[in-house]
Amino acid sequence: MKKTLFFSLFLVSLLFISPILSAQKTPKNVIFLIGDGMGLAQVYAGMVANGNSLALERCTYTGFSKTYSSSNFTTDSGAGGTALACGVKTKNGMIGMSPDSVAVESILQASSRHGLSTGVVVACALTHATPASFVAHQVNRDMNDEIAADYLKTDIDVFIGGGRKYFEKRVDARNLTEELKTKNYQMAYTLDEVKAIKTGKLAGLLYDDQNPSMPERGAMLPVATVAAIDILEHNGKGFFLMVEGSQIDWACHDNNAEQEILEMLDFDQTVGHALDYAKKTGNTLVIVTADHETGGLSILDGKFGDPKMKTGFSTKSHSGIPVPVFAFGPGAENFTGFMENTSFKAKLEKLLKLKK
Numbered sequence: 001m002k003k004t005l006f007f008s009l010f011l012v013s014l015l016f017i018s019p020i021l022s023a024q025k026t027p028k029n030v031i032f033l034i035g036d037g038m039g040l041a042q043v044y045a046g047m048v049a050n051g052n053s054l055a056l057e058r059c060t061y062t063g064f065s066k067t068y069s070s071s072n073f074t075t076d077s078g079a080g081g082t083a084l085a086c087g088v089k090t091k092n093g094m095i096g097m098s099p100d101s102v103a104v105e106s107i108l109q110a111s112s113r114h115g116l117s118t119g120v121v122v123a124c125a126l127t128h129a130t131p132a133s134f135v136a137h138q139v140n141r142d143m144n145d146e147i148a149a150d151y152l153k154t155d156i157d158v159f160i161g162g163g164r165k166y167f168e169k170r171v172d173a174r175n176l177t178e179e180l181k182t183k184n185y186q187m188a189y190t191l192d193e194v195k196a197i198k199t200g201k202l203a204g205l206l207y208d209d210q211n212p213s214m215p216e217r218g219a220m221l222p223v224a225t226v227a228a229i230d231i232l233e234h235n236g237k238g239f240f241l242m243v244e245g246s247q248i249d250w251a252c253h254d255n256n257a258e259q260e261i262l263e264m265l266d267f268d269q270t271v272g273h274a275l276d277y278a279k280k281t282g283n284t285l286v287i288v289t290a291d292h293e294t295g296g297l298s299i300l301d302g303k304f305g306d307p308k309m310k311t312g313f314s315t316k317s318h319s320g321i322p323v324p325v326f327a328f329g330p331g332a333e334n335f336t337g338f339m340e341n342t343s344f345k346a347k348l349e350k351l352l353k354l355k356k
């Protein structure tokens with residue numbers, strides 16, 4: 001009799017505990033890392049050079065993202081970034097807009113509207129296509145001045161990258177740095193200045209135009225990513241941070257495999273910091289993917305631990321093949337199998353409980 005009573009109590013308690021357990025499967029924070037041009041071969045080249053190991057291998061779920069745009073079989077970074085950020089297939093060259101030129105809210109903007117802190121850290125100008133897709137709405141990715149001005153229209157807490165001239169030496173003579181200061185942004189022009197800022201809003205304009213490539217860029221991307229997380233995590237409601245390894249793409253446009261490996265390992269080190277944070281906190285979803293593949297790279301022979309390998313590129317442009325997706329943390333199980341590149345936004349909105 002007693003045994004039955006205890007067993008029933010046990011069952012009843014399970015009923016109460018299980019919703020709590022499943023509720024823990026939603027993330028408070030999302031760190032979304034994009035390796036521009038990073039196909040599976042780009043990842044593997046880095047892995048081989050690094051002695052058959054990468055930090056991103058710690059991701060527990062993997063899948064593939066289909067990258068075609070509304071206008072082209074092979075996407076550019078404008079349409080590719082817009083699909084990831086805004087959940088719509090658009091025309092190549094467009095930023096944060098549907099094909100009929102209507103602005104679409106990005107996941108970063110939706111997060112901000114719901115009171116989460118938001119940030120962007122990139123290894124290129126902040127006006128370049130990938131970061132632009134998360135904060136701007138313009139018909140053409142080359143509209144750098146307009147894209148820079150859009151940073152003042154989104155309530156973004158932290159942005160760190162290059163492209164200072166588009167904020168300060170503009171055709172319309174506006175000085176966006178002065179405007180950012182009136183909006184309580186702290187300005188940083190060096191990595192040391194970035195590291196010194198621990199709270200509040202931060203605009204890090206570290207280079208006049210594009211960031212230098214590796215190895216000249218040093219630890220800018222991993223260090224700025226950790227600095228951004230340190231600031232964003234103060235918000236009890238959580239944060240959304242987008243980080244881009246921007247120049248994997250550029251190395252592959254140049255068909256330069258050794259340079260690709262340097263950029264890949266820099267990006268992977270950054271991914272490692274995001275995964276460390278996610279593991280430590282237990283409430284952070286990390287997603288690692290690409291906007292498209294660049295170069296049609298293949299790896300024909302190599303030796304683990306040696307950056308020199310036998311590679312072949314089939315194009316100086318992008319290719320149309322799907323790109324890998326890696327995920328870790330609460331909600332990571334939603335990012336498996338073949339996915340459209342437009343599927344991330346809705347999944348993240350649901351996981352972060354952002355209503356339309």
Ligand code: MG
Binds near residue numbers: 129130246
């Ligand atoms: Mg990019």
Ligand code: ZN
Binds near residue numbers: 037249294
């Ligand atoms: Zn490219």
